[in-house]
Amino acid sequence: MVKICCIGAGYVGGPTMAVIALNCPSIEVVVVDISVTRISAWNSDQLPIYEPGLNEVVKQCKGRNLFFSTDIEKHVSEADIIFVSVNTPTKTRGLGAGKAADLTYWESAARMIADVSKSNKIVVEKSTVPVKTAEAIERILTHNSKGIKYQILSNPEFLAEGTAIQDLFKPDRVLIGGRETPDGLKAIQALKDVYAHWVPEDRIITTNLWSAELSKLAANAFLAQRISSVNAMSALCEATGADVSQVSHAVGKDSRIGPKFLNASVGFGGSCFQKDILNLVYICECNGLAEVANYWKQVIKVNDYQKNRFVNRVVSSMFNTVSGKKIGIMGFAFKKDTGDTRETPAIDVCKGLLGDKARLSIYDPQVTADQIQRDLTMNKFDWDHPIHLQPMSPTGVKQVSIAWDAYEASKDAHALCILTEWDEFKTLDYRRIFDNMQKPAFVFDGRNVVNVEMLRDIGFIVYSIGKPLDPWLKNMPAVA
Numbered sequence: 350m351v352k353i354c355c356i357g358a359g360y361v362g363g364p365t366m367a368v369i370a371l372n373c374p375s376i377e378v379v380v381v382d383i384s385v386t387r388i389s390a391w392n393s394d395q396l397p398i399y400e401p402g403l404n405e406v407v408k409q410c411k412g413r414n415l416f417f418s419t420d421i422e423k424h425v426s427e428a429d430i431i432f433v434s435v436n437t438p439t440k441t442r443g444l445g446a447g448k449a450a451d452l453t454y455w456e457s458a459a460r461m462i463a464d465v466s467k468s469n470k471i472v473v474e475k476s477t478v479p480v481k482t483a484e485a486i487e488r489i490l491t492h493n494s495k496g497i498k499y500q501i502l503s504n505p506e507f508l509a510e511g512t513a514i515q516d517l518f519k520p521d522r523v524l525i526g527g528r529e530t531p532d533g534l535k536a537i538q539a540l541k542d543v544y545a546h547w548v549p550e551d552r553i554i555t556t557n558l559w560s561a562e563l564s565k566l567a568a569n570a571f572l573a574q575r576i577s578s579v580n581a582m583s584a585l586c587e588a589t590g591a592d593v594s595q596v597s598h599a600v601g602k603d604s605r606i607g608p609k610f611l612n613a614s615v616g617f618g619g620s621c622f623q624k625d626i627l628n629l630v631y632i633c634e635c636n637g638l639a640e641v642a643n644y645w646k647q648v649i650k651v652n653d654y655q656k657n658r659f660v661n662r663v664v665s666s667m668f669n670t671v672s673g674k675k676i677g678i679m680g681f682a683f684k685k686d687t688g689d690t691r692e693t694p695a696i697d698v699c700k701g702l703l704g705d706k707a708r709l710s711i712y713d714p715q716v717t718a719d720q721i722q723r724d725l726t727m728n729k730f731d732w733d734h735p736i737h738l739q740p741m742s743p744t745g746v747k748q749v750s751i752a753w754d755a756y757e758a759s760k761d762a763h764a765l766c767i768l769t770e771w772d773e774f775k776t777l778d779y780r781r782i783f784d785n786m787q788k789p790a791f792v793f794d795g796r797n798v799v800n801v802e803m804l805r806d807i808g809f810i811v812y813s814i815g816k817p818l819d820p821w822l823k824n825m826p827a828v829a
């Protein structure tokens with residue numbers, strides 16, 4: 350029986366290994382992690398992450414050929430294939446701080462593999478890493494090899510949260526990079542054989558190591574660039590009376606452009622886009638490619654601009670002050686169908702409103718009160734450094750309360766800000782919400798989920814990203 354061990358039981362390691370285990374009953378898969386709480390959660394009925402369809406997959410194979418354990422060394426030493434899916438956050442200090450990937454967790458995993466291995470291993474980079482990481486890892490492993498042979502493969506993961514299970518079952522492609530030597534090709538084939546249990550052969554692409562590593566950064570940069578492009582257009586739409594949904598529909602009909610990832614929003618979030626672009630920028634700078642670095646940096650600048658623009662719009666619409674006013678925040682996760690808040694635009698928007706002394710009542714169907722309080726008190730980039738994940742002080746942010754539902758969040762509020770596109774926000778009883786709010790009652794829709802005409806008929810003053818402005822807002826000071 351082939352044995353797989355995955356180091357890192359997070360958003361990628363957990364679902365990816367569950368899908369491998371389900372599709373490959375003849376392979377034993379063990380997911381290990383240094384976090385005892387995470388492993389205990391995987392072993393309980395309350396999984397540590399919310400992902401549609403994940404429970405069902407885990408239920409079918411947990412205890413059969415899928416196991417979760419903190420006994421890292423034992424399972425690493427027994428495995429034939431080791432996936433490394435640890436976090437690779439942005440560095441917060443030292444050389445490259447604020448841009449470069451912090452490979453501390455990766456390096457400690459590699460050193461541990463070198464220490465405990467007694468047989469040949471295929472080591473698979475599942476984490477998103479800078480180009481040439483495989484070479485550095487290879488050096489760590491072979492330097493301590495005691496005659497053991499290691500083959501390093503790059504197998505970046507392209508799943509998106511909220512749709513992880515369907516993405517894993519039907520990937521657009523599986524990418525495997527490896528050395529173009531006889532042993533390298535053998536290792537590539539061994540990993541191909543795993544995926545071939547359910548992925549059609551023509552969707553499994555093989556490349557050299559560096560192309561695979563760079564393709565992951567490039568794919569995320571391209572996706573994020575589309576969102577910043579449409580968000581830049583949304584500002585122009587508001588200034589001109591065009592409607593961004595109509596513009597992106599018309600643009601996306603061009604088969605060379607395509608319709609996906611053209612939804613204007615309050616800004617993109619998530620643990621990957623910003624981190625990976627910053628990493629790309631850093632690699633370009635290190636290679637003397639200043640123009641290329643500046644090109645990609647602009648994608649992040651526009652994203653920051655979009656979040657600021659939203660906050661400015663809220664404040665300027667409400668007579669230039671939100672001080673002491675209750676604002677209902679609808680949604681805190683970085684997108685729907687996940688409880689993940691890493692780099693969610695809601696953090697920047699809430700901090701912006703708190704900076705203007707608003708009182709916030711936040712509702713999200715999947716994010717806990719503790720998580721929200723922690724996010725609003727943490728420094729930039731600290732979220733992905735487990736050492737910083739300390740419990741909150743009991744008071745938290747005093748101007749913030751957490752609501753059980755959208756109706757509680759909106760009661761007596763002056764305004765609502767929709768920051769995550771949860772489906773339930775489309776079908777709320779907005780008449781009831783309007784009746785319980787202060788007047789004038791504002792809705793600022795950062796995800797274009799509400800029916801603007803219907804809400805205006807009820808009496809709301811509505812702002813929707815990139816849509817023709819409400820007559821009320823036209824008379825307010827311009828937002829830059």
Ligand code: NAD
Binds near residue numbers: 507
């Ligand atoms: P995560 O933080 O959810 O999980 C990482 C896990 O690794 C944590 O549970 C942590 O405790 C564990 N860990 C860290 N060092 C360890 C060590 N030395 N030994 C054992 N366990 C260790 O992160 P994630 O979202 O799963 O992302 C993992 C990687 O995959 C990152 O490089 C990320 O960029 C990439 N990625 C993420 C996504 C996504 O949607 N989240 C998608 C594609 C790629």
Ligand code: UDX
Binds near residue numbers: 510
């Ligand atoms: C992304 C990539 O899509 C995935 O391939 C990679 O493996 C990890 O990073 P993820 O961050 O989980 O996945 O979600 P994604 O669907 O890409 O959304 C990222 C952010 O962009 C979210 O905040 C989302 O709301 C926003 N977004 C997405 C838009 O604002 N507009 C869009 O049209 C699409």
